[in-house]
Amino acid sequence: MPPSDAPIALRGVGVTYPGGTRALTDVDLEIRSGEIFGVIGESGAGKSTLLSLLTGEMAPSEGGVAVLGADPTALDPVALRALRRRIGVVFQGVHLLANRTVRQNVALPLQLRGRRGRADSAARRDLVADVLRFVGLDGRADAYPAQLSGGQRQRIGIARALVARPDILLCDEPTSSLDAGTTDGVLALLREARDQFGTTVVVVTHDLAVVRRVCDRVALFEAGRLRDILSVRPDTGHGTESYLDRARRELGT
Numbered sequence: 001m002p003p004s005d006a007p008i009a010l011r012g013v014g015v016t017y018p019g020g021t022r023a024l025t026d027v028d029l030e031i032r033s034g035e036i037f038g039v040i041g042e043s044g045a046g047k048s049t050l051l052s053l054l055t056g057e058m059a060p061s062e063g064g065v066a067v068l069g070a071d072p073t074a075l076d077p078v079a080l081r082a083l084r085r086r087i088g089v090v091f092q093g094v095h096l097l098a099n100r101t102v103r104q105n106v107a108l109p110l111q112l113r114g115r116r117g118r119a120d121s122a123a124r125r126d127l128v129a130d131v132l133r134f135v136g137l138d139g140r141a142d143a144y145p146a147q148l149s150g151g152q153r154q155r156i157g158i159a160r161a162l163v164a165r166p167d168i169l170l171c172d173e174p175t176s177s178l179d180a181g182t183t184d185g186v187l188a189l190l191r192e193a194r195d196q197f198g199t200t201v202v203v204v205t206h207d208l209a210v211v212r213r214v215c216d217r218v219a220l221f222e223a224g225r226l227r228d229i230l231s232v233r234p235d236t237g238h239g240t241e242s243y244l245d246r247a248r249r250e251l252g253t
């Protein structure tokens with residue numbers, strides 16, 4: 001695959017699952033540094049499969065994938081772990097560990113880095129405090145996941161994905177099942193991550209309004225094929241609108 005400056009590049013990518021399901025066909029795609037890139041398409045279009053190629057969880061059946069300059073499937077386990085540390089992942093219905101506090105959940109990716117020592121643990125505490133402030137939940141650091149609302153849990157999931165300051169943030173349906181106001185908060189966080197840290201963000205969603213609000217460009221997938229890439233017209237409005245104001249605007253006459 002020819003070298004590319006883009007943090008994410010796919011060339012001629014096809015994926016066939018064992019058993020024969022064709023999930024992606026002939027996908028060419030470059031995602032630019034620091035952009036918020038949407039991926040949309042109906043259920044089964046291949047969106048999650050695309051993400052699993054980027055984490056190295058799956059290898060393409062044809063073609064090549066480059067993530068931060070490396071082919072994830074060509075890396076040895078140590079190098080793959082190093083690459084994955086530079087990629088944050090947020091899934092729908094984040095999986096937080098129920099028996100650990102918010103602070104401990106968010107610190108997890110830093111512990112998996114395996115560094116020890118007092119200086120490191122102080123630095124870790126600072127990183128966790130910073131990112132909890134960033135998502136607006138520093139007051140809940142000692143709460144357990146069950147004591148949080150779904151929206152707060154999603155913010156903690158984002159905090160955990162961002163705590164190690166990844167170069168790339170992958171989000172699979174980060175706002176489904178959240179109400180409109182909470183969705184706005186989560187989307188604002190994605191945008192701020194990009195603005196403050198320069199994170200390249202990929203957002204898989206069914207929701208066109210999400211794309212409208214946050215994405216710079218969007219890829220349209222249909223039955224495993226990339227049909228189109230659009231530049232998204234900036235959303236002119238309603239960003240800071242309250243939940244009730246939005247309900248009035250959208251539902252009222």
Ligand SMILES: Nc1ncnc2c1ncn2[C@@H]1O[C@H](COP(=O)(O)OP(=O)(O)OP(=O)(O)O)[C@@H](O)[C@H]1O
Pocket residue numbers: 017018019021022023041042043044045046047048049050
């Ligand atoms: N582990 C798997 N084994 C076999 N087939 C799979 C597997 N995972 C996904 N598929 C198939 O690959 C195709 C693409 O699936 P994928 O999960 O990427 O779709 P998606 O766009 O994420 O859909 P959704 O919006 O429902 O999450 C589907 O036909 C699906 O049934």
Ligand SMILES: [Mg+2]
Pocket residue numbers: 047048049172
């Ligand atoms: Mg999916």
